[in-house]
Amino acid sequence: MRPLLSIAIATKDREQYCIKTIQSILSFDDDRIQIAVADNSGTTAVKEFVDIIASPKVTYFYDNSPISSIDNFNRAMEMTTGEYICLLGDDDGILPEAMDYLVWAKQNNVDSFCCKDTIPYFWPGAHPNYENGGLIVSKFTEGKRKIDSKKELIKLLEAGIVNYMFFDLPKSYHGFVKKDVMLEIKERSGDFYGALSPDIFSVVAIALSCKNHYIIDKPLTIAGVCRKSTTADQFLGLHSGELKDMPHLKNRKVPYVWDKDIPEFYSVTTIWGDSGLNSIDAMKMPEYRKHFNIYPLVAQAILMNRKQILNYMVEKCEKLRKERSINKLVFWSKVSCSIFSLCVDKMRRIYKNSGSSKSIVIEDVEDILQAFKLYSQTVNKT
Known part of the structure; x- marks a missing residue:
């Protein structure tokens, strides 16, 4: 029987987190779920765990040869067989209530739906305020809202492709999308994911593809942040500098071409901008580029990275400004x-x-499996 949901996980060298994430999903004991894991780690710890549990719900592939992170994400998605897919990080979790919404989505021919918010969970050591782990639970409603994804995408482009999580856009990362939609994206663009950021690439590509998208007000996933995550690194002021220093460029099959309309420096903000515009081009819908507004992107990059690379950012922005023949006073x-x-x-x-x-903060949460159990207990009490 075809699974209702496939959860795709691309992992590399975060074995302890990935194992706990798999355990948390298997704890649902739901035969409608497939877990597809593409493992590019340097050790076989996850493989040994998967071999021991021998669960028919887990589809697993191990390859420790040098491949790019994007290739690993595509491999994980290729392994999915479910009617709907959800991309999770190897330190994330999903809530069992998601299955009820998937039944509703299938019955109503919904292409895509996602929760407005996720449940944040900081693994031990990931955040200075939660050294022993912390889970943040907020109150929520259970409403559903139908969204015009293309109009919402235009809003994101006008906002400089900044803070995409504040927009009501479809997504495969912590979202739920018909596999048929993902296959259409692959057919049009050449693969499920492209550019440098799989989440932003797919946000744009799905928005351009799906016809029936909903926002769910109730959280359906747990967003994990472990010590090895990019989110944790941002707390330390990392992920900024020259383009050549980007880990995203490692092991790519062909040299990557940075988008001409994005300043040439490495930051989370510019990676999002580059990947968003790359997705528009890959989907062969260039008419949407006219909505892109460069100024909020530059502003966000300065706010996020001013302590690390302010002078370098200004230099690269000036280069772009001159190439575009924009008046200096107008630009700045x-x-x-x-x-x-x-x-x-x-x-x-x-x-x-x-x-x-106010949110409820639960401290001393040792892993995602415990986070899932404590969340369920907290919600049931309120």
Whole structure:
């Protein structure tokens, strides 16, 4: 019988986290779930674990040869056989309530749905405020809203492809998408994922492909942050510098061509911008590029990386400005206005969150399996 849901996991050298994530999903004991794991780790720890449990729900492939992270994501997606897919990190989790929504989605021919928010979980050592692990549980509703994904994508482009998680866009990472939609993306673009960031690439590609997208107000996944994650590295001010220093470029089959409309420096913000525009091109829908607004992207990059590479960012932005023949005063005035707008938006979100019901913080949570159990207990009590 074809699985209702396939959970794709691409992992590399984070064996202890991946094993716990697999255990947490298997704890549901749901035959409608397939777990597809593409493992590029230097050890066989995950392979040995999978061999021992011998679960028919787990499809596993091990290859420790040099391959790019994008190739590993594509390999994991290629292994999925379910009607719907969900891409998770090897330190993330999923909640069993997701299966009820998948039944609803199948019955109503929904192409894509995702939760507005996830449940944050910091593995021990990942965050200075939660040295022994921390789970943050907020109150939620159970509403559903149908969204025009193409209109929402235009909003994201006008916002500089910044903070995509604040938009009501479809996604495969912590989202649920028909496998048929992903196959259409592969047929049109050449693969399931491209560029440098699989999550942003797929956000854009799915938005351009799906016809029936919903936002669910109830969290359906747990977003894990482990010590080896890029999110944890951002707390330390890492992930910025020259393009040649990007780990995303390792082991790629062909040299990567950076997008002409994105300043040439390494940061989370510019990687998102490059991958978003790359996805538009890969999907052969260039008419959407006209909506891209460079100024919020530059502003966000400055806000995020000013302590590390401010002078270098300014140099590269000046290079782009001159190539585009944009007046210097106009360019930097618009960047300054975008910085102000982003700061105001952040203050509004902080104020809104402070005025709502406070989240419950659970500390001393040792792994994702315990996080899942504690979340279920907390929700059932409220």
